[in-house]
Amino acid sequence: EDQVTQSPEALRLQEGESSSLNCSYTVSGLRGLFWYRQDPGKGPEFLFTLYSAGEEKEKERLKATLTKKESFLHITAPKPEDSATYLCAVQATTGNTPLVFGKGTRLSVIA
């Protein structure tokens, strides 16, 4: 069974304090790993897709990396507006499968 585990469950950072969020996964053949940002009462906002181990993608203060077992979302010098829940999801290679989501990491950045 495909599984995604995110840690920590919640993270509180001071503005400017860099950190990383972890996403560990087990999947029967990885088609893609996705990172989303979700604000309260909103749908998830697409951030990145990673396809193979060693791949990295960046967007502003965010950088996502991928290994064969996990992905990290690095946040450099975060700002209060980066506060949100960050969701990780995987899609298996078999057929038209839906995404399997982790429970997310709730990030709070304090000014």
Place this chain on the structure above:
Amino acid sequence: GAVVSQHPSWVICKSGTSVKIECRSLDFQATTMFWYRQFPKQSLMLMATSNEGSKATYEQGVEKDKFLINHASLTLSTLTVTSAHPEDSSFYICSARVGQRPFGAFFGQGTRLTVV
């Protein structure tokens, strides 16, 4: 990125009534749409997969007669919560898949359903 529009963003209804939620892909054709349910501080739980022109595939434990899904066109899928009860109160989110690569699934804004 691709735009998925979900309507309404919130709705309050009385127990026993039915509520329809629409999910539209605005600038692309979505052969597959997904419907999720999310409880507070929980992740997204897949309810069903909707393919254009065919019956939806429901996840285990989801009542297909209660949560009616129609995907009549390549840009519209609807979820109807029939005979709603307070325990159906939740945040419902749709997503649509765009092509083969980047396999990205884009999400609607979500619908907050409150059954009173």
